[in-house]
Amino acid sequence: MSATRLALDPSRVGAEMAEFSRRMTRALEQLATIETGGEGCSLREEALRHGKTVLWRYGRMAADAGLPPLVICYALVNRPYMLDLQPDRSLIRGLLARGLDVYLVDWGYPDASDSGLMLDDYVNRQLGACIDHVRRAHGIAAVNLLGVCQGGTMSICHAALHPERVRNLVTMVTPVDFHTAENLLSKWVRKLDVERMVAALGNVPGALLNAAFIALMPLRLTAQKYAGLADIAEDRAALENFLRMERWIHDSPDQAGAAFREFIRGFFQENRLVRGGLVIGGRAVDPRAVCCPILNIYASKDHLVPPSASRPLAGLTGSRDYTAFEFDGGHIGIYVSRSAQELLPRTIAQWLQER
Amino acid sequence: MLTDQSRGSAAFLQRTLADYAQGYAGLVAALWGPMQSGKPDVSGLREMLVEPYRRLFTPPFLPVPPAAANVGAGAGPAFLRWQGAARRFAGVTSAIAVDASRRFAAALGQTGPDAPPITTLAELHALWIDCGEAAYAEAAHGDDFAAAQAELLAALVELRAAAP
Numbered sequence: 001m002s003a004t005r006l007a008l009d010p011s012r013v014g015a016e017m018a019e020f021s022r023r024m025t026r027a028l029e030q031l032a033t034i035e036t037g038g039e040g041c042s043l044r045e046e047a048l049r050h051g052k053t054v055l056w057r058y059g060r061m062a063a064d065a066g067l068p069p070l071v072i073c074y075a076l077v078n079r080p081y082m083l084d085l086q087p088d089r090s091l092i093r094g095l096l097a098r099g100l101d102v103y104l105v106d107w108g109y110p111d112a113s114d115s116g117l118m119l120d121d122y123v124n125r126q127l128g129a130c131i132d133h134v135r136r137a138h139g140i141a142a143v144n145l146l147g148v149c150q151g152g153t154m155s156i157c158h159a160a161l162h163p164e165r166v167r168n169l170v171t172m173v174t175p176v177d178f179h180t181a182e183n184l185l186s187k188w189v190r191k192l193d194v195e196r197m198v199a200a201l202g203n204v205p206g207a208l209l210n211a212a213f214i215a216l217m218p219l220r221l222t223a224q225k226y227a228g229l230a231d232i233a234e235d236r237a238a239l240e241n242f243l244r245m246e247r248w249i250h251d252s253p254d255q256a257g258a259a260f261r262e263f264i265r266g267f268f269q270e271n272r273l274v275r276g277g278l279v280i281g282g283r284a285v286d287p288r289a290v291c292c293p294i295l296n297i298y299a300s301k302d303h304l305v306p307p308s309a310s311r312p313l314a315g316l317t318g319s320r321d322y323t324a325f326e327f328d329g330g331h332i333g334i335y336v337s338r339s340a341q342e343l344l345p346r347t348i349a350q351w352l353q354e355r
Numbered sequence: 356m357l358t359d360q361s362r363g364s365a366a367f368l369q370r371t372l373a374d375y376a377q378g379y380a381g382l383v384a385a386l387w388g389p390m391q392s393g394k395p396d397v398s399g400l401r402e403m404l405v406e407p408y409r410r411l412f413t414p415p416f417l418p419v420p421p422a423a424a425n426v427g428a429g430a431g432p433a434f435l436r437w438q439g440a441a442r443r444f445a446g447v448t449s450a451i452a453v454d455a456s457r458r459f460a461a462a463l464g465q466t467g468p469d470a471p472p473i474t475t476l477a478e479l480h481a482l483w484i485d486c487g488e489a490a491y492a493e494a495a496h497g498d499d500f501a502a503a504q505a506e507l508l509a510a511l512v513e514l515r516a517a518a519p
Contacts, residue, residue: 004463007472008386008479016476017383024376028369184495191505193512200516215414216495219487223411226375227480246368 023233030236036244040084042093044104048133051121052108055130058096065099067352068167069134071143072104073127073158075150076259077209079251080106082335083148085244089336094345100352101138105130105151110256115202117256119263120281123157131158131165142167142292144352149173149305149331153267156313157280160289168355170295170348171313173305173331177274178267180308184216189268198257206252216303245336274312293321295351297334297344304331323351381407382483383476401453401460408487409452413445414504430517433510440510444503447494455490462486 043059055071072092074080083104084092095102105127110117134143145166147155152174159166178186198204214221232238262280272278278285294317298310307326314322325347327334334340385403462470462482473479494500 005466005470005472006386006463006479007474008476009474010387012474013383013387013476017380020379020476021376024372028372031368184492187496188501188504191501193505193509196509197512200512211414217488218414218491219411219484222371223375223378224481224484226372227379229372 020227020230023230027229027233027239030233030239031243034236034240034243036240036247039079039081040092041086041090042084042096047103047137048130050126050129052110052114053126053130054106054108055133056104056106058092058102058104060099060101061093061096062099064101065349065353067100068140068142068144069101069103069138070095070170070352071131071134071145072102073145073147073151073155074105074107075148076107076122076154076255076263077150077206077252079248079253080104080148082248082332085248085336086241089241089341091335091340091344094341095349098345098349100349103130103134107253109253110203111254112202115257118258118281119154119157119266122259123154124161124281127154127158128162128165131162135165141165144168144170146170146172146348147174150175150263153273156273156287156290156317157278157285159292160285160287160317161280161283163289163291166290166292168293168295168352169290169319170297170351171310172297173299173302173310173334174296174313175267175305175309176316177271177309177312179271179274180306180312182306182308185212185304186268186309188212189264192264192269194261194264194269198261202257203254204257204260206254207250209255210250210252213304241336245332274316287316288318290317291319293323293355294319295323295325295348297325297327297347299327299329299331299334301329301333302331321355378407378411379476379480382480386479400463401456404456404459404483405449405452408455408490409449411487412448412451412455412491414507430514433514433517437510437514440503440507444507447500447503451490451494454494455487458486458490459483 042061044056045059046054047057048055072080072083074083084090087093092102092104107122107126131143131145135141142165145155145159145168147153147170149172152171153176155166155169155171156174156176159169175183175186180186229239229242232242266272266278270277273285273287276286294313296310296313298305298307300307302310311324314324327340327344329337329340334344382404385400385407459482462485463473473482
């Protein structure tokens with residue numbers, strides 16, 4: 001017989017289990033009655049449509065801060081309404097409340113007809129068309145560009161290829177060095193035969209990527225999360241939050257095959273943004289060509305894009321005005337946690353205001 | 356074939372929640388007998404807890420294998436490759452489950468100020484998760500895991516190409 005810290009009283013455990021079952025049943029009943037609504041919660045209008053890409057412009061919520069418009073470039077994976085999930089969890093609202101004029105690049109849902117889209121199409125043509133639209137509409141030479149996650153990597157590339165279009169660059173939870181020791185996703189992806197995968201599938205199913213993201217922490221992101229529902233079974237607002245998050249997590253667009261292959265090879269497998277030799281649309285991408293001010297925001301507990309993957313942006317570019325900001329949280333918490341709601345918009349707005 | 360297309364639907368969520376609630380209950384069931392004794396032998400729990408861990412480490416994109424009879428003649432080699440890859444990956448996840456179970460039993464066996472008594476199921480479940488994630492993280496960062504996972508995916512892709 002070995003010593004143990006297990007001090008469970010069987011009768012109490014029985015009661016706890018019964019209560020857990022009751023609460024889970026209650027949570028399921030409640031969830032069945034909740035509608036999570038559309039994509040995002042803030043007023044917006046379509047400013048431009050380019051293929052399946054839509055540029056949204058958000059309605060002003062405060063007096064104009066007098067800054068150039070901020071164009072947000074989201075990732076190709078997952079949907080951008082994570083940035084505007086609900087009124088009290090919205091980075092976009094936080095920015096609007098500080099008088100910023102906010103645009104969002106929404107890549108849409110690629111289908112079979114998009115399987116040949118390449119990074120050139122996304123980084124140069126579509127993002128370029130969005131930025132050009134804003135420049136023309138406002139009569140300005142350059143916009144403020146905020147890239148999120150993979151969208152940050154794409155924004156760095158755009159700024160390197162078109163430095164005259166970007167006045168200030170903000171990157172959020174953005175992978176730059178894909179070969180750091182903590183980057184589990186990269187370790188897996190490096191072994192992937194992406195050529196055969198894309199040849200066989202055409203577009204890469206979003207659900208497959210999603211499964212890979214969940215597999216990074218399979219117990220915390222499944223068993224622990226779902227057992228935690230018992231704790232919020234009587235809290236309808238918390239259940240609504242849960243369902244919105246759950247919907248977002250599983251709302252994964254398929255990835256245009258050619259662009260996916262290019263991104264996996266160039267960034268994940270060959271790490272060319274850091275090592276050099278990255279080419280998009282036949283043009284060399286030299287990060288030293290990015291000379292505008294840079295604010296690099298990363299999350300200390302990010303399991304998807306570890307800080308070590310984001311920090312190397314310092315020193316990689318030609319910018320003499322580089323600021324790093326470490327958020328105490330994870331890859332999702334940086335958008336939706338309570339602490340982020342005030343801190344992130346304030347940090348971004350102040351930094352832009354000072355430039 | 357590569358993924359469950361119902362993910363994100365209400366029915367999927369209900370199935371998922373029911374499944375994990377069952378897993379939670381399963382932990383209690385495994386411990387029920389030892390608990391009744393008043394002096395549980397935690398080292399004896401190890402084997403019982405391997406299977407629940409193994410289930411959670413199995414990737415959600417792993418489909419149910421088609422019956423060999425349903426695979427066309429041209430897809431035979433792809434099917435064999437898939438079988439081999441699935442077997443290899445199952446071996447990897449089983450090893451992680453054994454390690455997780457060992458860690459869990461060891462954690463339950465700890466005493467002292469850093470290991471307060473566990474008096475609720477919620478605390479037990481949290482420890483179960485911590486031990487599982489620790490074992491998984493260590494293995495998942497290794498070359499064997501990445502290679503087995505990549506081979507599994509490549510075999511699935513080949514099977515799909517051969518028998519769409």
